[in-house]
Amino acid sequence: MNQLPELTLYYAAVATDRLSDRGNTIYDEYIYESELEAVASSNNYEIATWAIINMAADCGHYYPNKVLCTPQGKFILTEIYEEDMSGEYIVNDSLYRALGAPVAFSEAVEYHLFWTKGSELMGIVEEAGVYKAVIKNANGEKVIIRGG
Incomplete structure (x- = not known):
């Protein structure tokens, strides 16, 4: 590789x-x-x-x-x-x-960040082939997006 x-x-x-x-x-x-x-x-x-x-x-x-x-x-x-x-x-x-993240996962993360004003990407991790993004919205709510 x-x-x-x-x-x-x-x-x-x-x-x-x-x-x-x-x-x-x-x-x-x-x-x-x-x-x-x-x-x-x-x-x-x-x-x-x-x-x-x-x-x-x-x-x-x-x-x-x-x-x-x-x-x-x-x-x-x-x-x-x-x-x-x-x-x-x-x-x-x-x-x-x-x-290494799938396109559909990346697009879902980008979509949320673009359309949810004040949201912030906290991190993306990969575990056993599954990607997980943690996003914090402006109101402090955490959103998890998974893909892979």
Whole structure:
């Protein structure tokens, strides 16, 4: 089995003196590929979460052919294709999904997180071929999604 290298990313958001049009503080955001790099920056940092690595992917920052390790589990870059008007398939989206998890399971997790405002992925684990996602809704309720 071809094992991909694992990478833990570190994230920092540093307040600036700039304000948005709505009066909110604008932050400079940083992603570091090692803890040594994060420490050297002198910024307060944390291990990048699943939400952060997907936010980075939305902005075009990808780590292909690597397994990203987060507090919620291990994730791999997945490209979502759609057919264009000429019949060719093009990349429509790129996001990180749980390593080895079935597509239907990943889609169920993404669907819940997208449509349940304020929900947060707490973790994904695999036990005996069954994947389990624990999600915390904004009201504190925990939701379990299983698949595999």
